[in-house]
Amino acid sequence: MLAVDRWIEKHPEWFDQPRIDIEEGHEGWRQLIDNAFSLAEQILSDHAGASFRIVQVKEKFGALRIYFHEKGLPTEVSDRLREIMQCANDQSSYVCEICGASARLGKRRGCYSVRCASCAPDGRAPTSEI
Numbered sequence: 001m002l003a004v005d006r007w008i009e010k011h012p013e014w015f016d017q018p019r020i021d022i023e024e025g026h027e028g029w030r031q032l033i034d035n036a037f038s039l040a041e042q043i044l045s046d047h048a049g050a051s052f053r054i055v056q057v058k059e060k061f062g063a064l065r066i067y068f069h070e071k072g073l074p075t076e077v078s079d080r081l082r083e084i085m086q087c088a089n090d091q092s093s094y095v096c097e098i099c100g101a102s103a104r105l106g107k108r109r110g111c112y113s114v115r116c117a118s119c120a121p122d123g124r125a126p127t128s129e130i
């Protein structure tokens with residue numbers, strides 16, 4: 001079960017036909033997703049009247065992206081949520097998307113991905129461009 005699915009069960013009100021584009025079996029980012037959503041959960045518990053919707057969770061250019069919409073939150077709270085999602089995005093470049101081992105963003109045949117040495121035995125050229 002994907003990390004996101006557990007959150008959909010726990011907070012169905014956060015998800016309105018979300019697009020989840022994380023490959024089945026790719027569990028390496030579970031911790032990042034759990035961290036981000038736990039922090040969001042804490043923050044949102046103080047703002048019961050606001051609406052918060054996760055629109056997309058996906059892998060883009062090799063990194064984890066979490067997009068959301070909110071309504072009724074104070075600007076600083078909204079900014080904090082954006083920071084949290086951005087932080088998960090930053091950290092995902094160093095975590096193998098399949099197994100969670102420490103890894104580096106690499107590029108192979110034009111596709112970006114984050115794989116550790118055992119998940120990409122044929123190697124991926126590390127890259128710092130993007």
Ligand SMILES: [Zn+2]
Nearest residue numbers: 096099116119
């Ligand atoms: Zn791996």
